[in-house]
Amino acid sequence: MRLQREHPWPATEAEALAVQAELRPLVRAVPLPRPPRLIAGLDVAYVGAHGSADDEVAAAVVVLDAATLEPVERATAVGTAGFPYVPGLFAFRELPVLIRALERLTTAPDVLLCDGQGLAHPRRFGLACHLGVLTGVPTLGVAKTPLLGEWTEPGPERGATADVRDSGELVARVLRTQTGVKPVTVSVGHLIDLDGATELVLAAAPRYRLPETIRLADRLCRDAVAAVAGPA
DNA sequence: GCGACAG
């Protein structure tokens, strides 16, 4: 798949903030146009985890049949982060290599499940929003740990949720995907609404805490890192 | 000012 929008890549934090401010107004939290048939999970693994701009990274995308959760296509890409780890500017680190992996896909996923936040972000423009705007494809964020907001503990059962608010604004939902596990944080990326995003994540996580999309993408990019680091 | 801070 190809990008809908060109993107000059920032070299400094100030430039990155300007990019976010420019693209932020384009985000649309609206219901999915139709039930998704293909869903994709994306993830990035690091070779040495330093948090610096020259970290080597590997990205993976796995496309699944939404009904069976069976993988139908996968793609990877390796490269350099190109930006230091700064909470709130996380996307500038992972998006370049993720986009290169997406460009190697021959199928067109209906939704992209991102590892991280969407609107649950200090400037309401997390990685999932950013990728949605650049691709024009519906996106949502699934985060293992929250970045901000207040909420009450959801019930103990699978499917229990609680709204996450930041300064009174509804920015995400915590969702318990399995009975007895720590909830994940789900937020809108682009072209989907919070109800739809929550429903989709729950359906994609029938057995484990994280959706199958993320689990498979995680494994794939770790394998890619291993292949780069030590084929021995 | 201090601490916290997606991956």
Next chain:
DNA sequence: ATCTTGTCGC
């Protein structure tokens, strides 16, 4: 994110 052994539980 990544560095890492054993251990509790289904």
